[in-house]
Amino acid sequence: MDLHIVIDPGQPIGEQLLRQLRSLIRSGRLAAGAQLPPSRLLAGQLGLARQTIAQAYERLALEQLIEARRGRGSFVRALPALAEAPPATPARLASAERIAAFGALPLPLLRVADSPLARYDFVGGSPEPALxxxxxxxxxxxxxxxxxxxxxxxxxxxxxxxxxxxxxxxxxxxxxxxxxxxxxxxxxxxxxxxxxxxxxxxxxxxxxxxxxxxxxxxxxxxxxxxxxxxxxxxxxxxxxxxxxxxxxxxxxxxxxxxxxxxxxxxxxxxxxxxxxxxxxxxxxxxxxxxxxxxxxxxxxxxxxxxxxxxxxxxxxxxxxxxxxxxxxxxxxxxxxxxxxxxxxxxxxxxxxxxxxxxxxxxxxxxxxxRRHLRRCVAEYGRRRERLMVGFDTLLAPWLTLLRAEAGFHQTALFKPGLHIDATRLAALARRADVGLYPLQRFGAGPDGLLMGFGRVAADDIDTALGRVAGLLGTAA
Missing domain, CATH: 3.40.640.10 (Type I PLP-dependent aspartate aminotransferase-like (Major domain))
Known part of the structure; x- marks a missing residue:
């Protein structure tokens, strides 16, 4: 790949080359550790004398922007940390109002997608990769x-x-x-x-x-x-x-x-x-x-x-x-x-x-x-049964699991009279390596949790629900 250097024949060539290489390094477009093209190769690409390239590399080395490694070539050095520059004032665009409206759109599931899954994660709508x-x-x-x-x-x-x-x-x-x-x-x-x-x-x-x-x-x-x-x-x-x-x-x-x-x-x-x-x-x-x-x-x-x-x-x-x-x-x-x-x-x-x-x-x-779907139904069915048993036993004092005929998530509602902050519970569960998802993320409705079972193995469901029960017991 050619290094993007533009030479204007009407300007001093050596200064142009040095200025552009320096800018590429300081801006980060040439990252620390990147190897510069050999002087002979870059000279051929730009139509310049090899000596001109070599002099520019020597100057960059003196400025400690690059280092020459014997027998290997010239490499960009890591720059010292600089004081953070104040953010640039964004340009005022004619479509600023429209841009702001898109930036303000509610996208709670984007935040979920951006977060790594917990060890035991009840995320909804995510199939088991092993299947x-x-x-x-x-x-x-x-x-x-x-x-x-x-x-x-x-x-x-x-x-x-x-x-x-x-x-x-x-x-x-x-x-x-x-x-x-x-x-x-x-x-x-x-x-x-x-x-x-x-x-x-x-x-x-x-x-x-x-x-x-x-x-x-x-x-x-x-x-x-x-x-x-x-x-x-x-x-x-x-x-x-x-x-x-x-x-x-x-x-x-x-x-x-x-x-x-x-x-x-x-x-x-x-x-x-x-x-x-x-x-x-x-x-x-x-x-x-x-x-x-x-x-x-x-x-x-x-x-x-x-x-x-x-x-x-x-x-x-x-x-x-x-x-x-x-x-x-x-x-x-x-x-x-x-x-x-x-x-x-x-x-x-x-x-x-x-x-x-x-x-x-x-x-x-x-x-x-069709064969794949039958296999998935059998596996998700086992997970669903374990989830239902867990809510009938471990989590029975706090939550009621709504039955669902199909799909690979179910909803759990907090029992009447309990005052449990689902968002705080989800944060505590994350520390215990359990992923929980409050229903309030999906708009107005009852207070509870969405319990997907696509990413939690059947043998892990009891362990995960036991951790949630421990958190609820402490909170109560």
């Missing part, structure tokens, strides 16, 4: 790699046809979704699907309804669009449809496994929500993020499968079932939205990662994805 099918995935990825370059240089904005076919077949089988491959748009995680839907459906001043407590990133997306958000309460039957505002353009819901409370939307509420959407003309975003992990009862109908008018956009993700790092999700687009969403997707990123899409299509077509 990832490494051998199968490597085989399909190698096959996809060999095929790379044989077809078009770009995948369609909607995704590779083979993957769209596989997704359509899977959601029809597993979730009762009515669709064909033409309705599937592959996205970079569910997050991009939400972003596309929000961009297409709402603008400044439009009303959007969402569950409360609910998924914070969706709230932030709507606020970034300038929409007016209408939080709608959740009870034991899910979203309270009678509280939906008539003027809403969209409503976001997690009917199979409400985030974060874990309840499933009742059949009456599902039909009520679809009837409300028919009257209001709104679009329903159905987030089906982890319902494929089902532990009891018969699968409930998806909203999309019950929808006879094309008002439900069904969003799924492979981040929960396989790995977040794959960044693969999808939206089953209603016919009225399909073209607009495709245009928005093309403008956002042209197309997704063809290599990963090809590997996933192969994995699903061979039956590997």
């Amino acid at each position: 990832f099918p490494h051998a199968d995935w490597r085989r399909h990825l190698n096959a996809a790699q060999r095929q790379l370059g044989q077809g078009s240089a770009h995948a369609p904005p909607a995704g590779l046809p083979a993957l769209r076919e596989a997704i359509a077949e899977h959601v029809a089988f597993a979730r009762g979704v009515r669709c064909s491959a033409a309705d599937v748009i592959v996205t970079q995680g569910a997050q991009q699907a939400f972003d596309l839907l929000v961009r297409v459906l709402v603008g400044p001043g439009d009303v959007a309804a969402l569950e409360s407590p609910g998924y914070p990133p969706l709230l932030a997306m709507l606020q970034a669009q300038g929409a007016r958000t209408a939080p709608v309460p959740v009870d034991g039957e899910g979203l309270v449809t009678d509280a939906l505002p008539a003027e809403a353009r969209l409503v976001y819901t997690t009917p199979a496994h409400q985030f974060p409370l874990g309840v499933a939307m009742s059949a009456a509420r599902r039909h009520g929500l679809l009837a409300w959407a028919s009257r209001s003309g709104a679009v329903v975003i159905e987030d089906d993020y982890d319902s494929e992990f089902r532990f009891e009862g018969r699968p409930r109908d998806s909203l999309q499968g019950l929808d006879a008018e094309g008002r439900v956009a069904f969003v799924g993700s492979f981040s929960k079932t396989l790995a977040p790092s794959l960044r693969l999700g999808y939206v089953i687009a209603p016919p009225a939205l399909r073209e607009a969403l495709l245009h928005a997707k093309h403008l956002a990123d042209v197309h997704g990662p063809s290599l990963l899409q090809n590997a996933l299509a192969r994995f699903m077509a061979e039956g590997g994805y």
Whole structure:
């Protein structure tokens, strides 16, 4: 790689070279320990005499900015610590108000993502890395790699046809979704699907309804669009449809496994929500993020499968079932939205990662994805049972665990009459190497904890809950 030096023939060459090298070192662009190009090589790159380069290096060595190591070359020295300069006054930009609004968006889950996991961490929505099918995935990825370059240089904005076919077949089988491959748009995680839907459906001043407590990133997306958000309460039957505002353009819901409370939307509420959407003309975003992990009862109908008018956009993700790092999700687009969403997707990123899409299509077509889901359900089921036993025994004096039919997190509520600061409890638990997550991070709602069991092994759950019980016992 060439060193970025620009020489103006009209100025003294040696001074220019010395000044620029000195600036690169003092600014940190040439870090301590970095090796400078050999004088012969740099002279050839810049079209200068080698002696000019050598003199500049000698001067830098005298200034103790570099050191010459016999037989190895010249290296940047560590600079002495300097007094911290006062922060520069940021430039006043015409879009300052808009920039400030984005900087002020509430992103509590970003803080969670930035923090390292505890030894026993009940973080929600994070799958067990050890369950990832490494051998199968490597085989399909190698096959996809060999095929790379044989077809078009770009995948369609909607995704590779083979993957769209596989997704359509899977959601029809597993979730009762009515669709064909033409309705599937592959996205970079569910997050991009939400972003596309929000961009297409709402603008400044439009009303959007969402569950409360609910998924914070969706709230932030709507606020970034300038929409007016209408939080709608959740009870034991899910979203309270009678509280939906008539003027809403969209409503976001997690009917199979409400985030974060874990309840499933009742059949009456599902039909009520679809009837409300028919009257209001709104679009329903159905987030089906982890319902494929089902532990009891018969699968409930998806909203999309019950929808006879094309008002439900069904969003799924492979981040929960396989790995977040794959960044693969999808939206089953209603016919009225399909073209607009495709245009928005093309403008956002042209197309997704063809290599990963090809590997996933192969994995699903061979039956590997269904086998993987069965393995995950068995393992998460064991963890769920241990968690439920622990709350019935170790934590029974303080917390009640809400049952959830599906998903790999449950919610624990503090018992009435107790005055426990969940935020302080979480901080104390972190010192004991246990990760706890207060429900208040997810908006207004009951006081308690979100208990994910994707990252805590079954044999570790008793130990982790025992530490939490010890903290609660001391606090009481």
